[in-house]
Amino acid sequence: MPDLFTPLTPTQKADFHRRYLAYxxxxDGEPQxxxxxxxxxxxxxxxxxxxxxxxxxxxxxxxxxxxHHHVRYRPGEKLDEPTLWALCVxxxxxGERFGVEYAHRIGTAERNGDPxxxxxxIGIEEFYHTRILRDVLRVIGLEMEMLDPSLTQQWLIKTMARLPKKLGLPLILCGEITGVAMFQLLLNKARELFADQPGPLARIEELFAQIMVDEVGHVHYARSQLDAPGLTIAKWLLPLVARGIVDGMPEYYQLFGRERLxxxxxxxxxxxxxxPYPDRFIPFDAEEQARPAA
Known part of the structure; x- marks a missing residue:
């Protein structure tokens, strides 16, 4: 992913912010x-x-x-793939929803919904993601109660929220990249597990599309907030942060394997x-994307 860790010029950053906010x-419309x-x-x-x-x-x-397994940290060893998939979903x-709520609670995030x-x-989109994932599970006949992340994840999130912005942003970028990879794995696995009923699978795809478009935008926004040293730190931290996130959800290791994940x-x-989604945000055209930072 070399492009994600290449810094933007000041002009690119200003253009990105303007275009992303307009997008x-x-x-989304007016935030409430x-x-x-x-x-x-x-x-x-x-x-x-x-x-x-x-x-x-x-x-x-x-x-x-x-x-039974939703409230447990570590699932049983004999669970089948559809059950593991549902637990991953x-x-x-x-983690992301807990982070948004915690940041607002301690006053490190925008409290007034500044448009x-x-x-x-981004914060409101994370609440929508909870709603989306609940609807995804309803497609396969399940109801879900939203619980807090593992204690390890809570510690990581609280640490990120309290760090100075310059130190916390590389961790946020790593978390967003990890989220994109995890959602892509879940979507691909859904196509494998539920292909026998095209209608319900199409609804799962429709719901996941909302998350994928949002999450990719979040990655680019986090990148736009970092300078060259911050992006270098993020690149170095990515495997550590990814492992810290996924270690809190052992279902992923059982479903996909640690090395593959x-x-x-x-x-x-x-x-x-x-x-694949026409409503995605395109941060730069090809010419602008190729232009190196000064």
Whole structure:
């Protein structure tokens, strides 16, 4: 991922901020921090709520088995792939949502929903991701309660939130890159596990598309906030941060294997993850992307 760790020029940073904010306003609409909603994006979720899609036939995952392992740190060793997948889906957004809530609680994040600050949109998007993942699980017949991340993840998140911005941003970039890789793995596995019923799979794809587009934008925004030394630090920290995140969700290791998971994070093609979606954010055109920082 050499491009992600190449610094932007001051002109590129200013252009990125302007274009990304305009994109967020157009795609999401007006942010309402009190309700964690957007004026435009709510229409998508209202349609989802009005037209639920569910798998038919015997459940692929038992609600009782899911509930039992959802509250555990380490799942049982004999769980099948659909159950492990469901547990990964349930736990993946815990960290980011906890981080948004914690940052607001301690006053290190924008409290008033400033529509001129991209982090306002990013924070609300994380709440939408919880809603999306809950709907994903409903497609396969499961209900999910949102729980806090593991104690290790909580410690990592709290540390990141309290660090000076210059030190915390490299960790945030690493976390966002890891998130893109994890969601891509989950989407690919869904295509493998649930291909027998195209309609429900299409709904899962539709929901995941919202997350993939958001997360790739988050990666580019985090990158735009860093200078050359910060990006160098992020590149060095990526495997450490990724392991710290995934260690809190052992289901990922059981479903994908430790080595493969880390390989996917380290070689993740972030832009390719959102390329299939026409509403994705394109940070720079080819000419601008190739221009080196001074």
């Amino acid at each position: 967020l306003r157009g795609r 921090w009190q309700t964690h909603t957007f004026s435009v994006r709510e229409a998508f979720y209202q349609r989802i709520d009005q037209r639920p899609v569910r798998r038919t036939g015997a459940p692929v995952v038992s609600q009782d088995v899911f509930d 349930a736990k993946t957004n815990r 001129g600050n991209p982090t306002t949109y 880390m390989e996917e994070v380290l070689r993740a093609d972030v832009d390719a993850a959102a390329r």
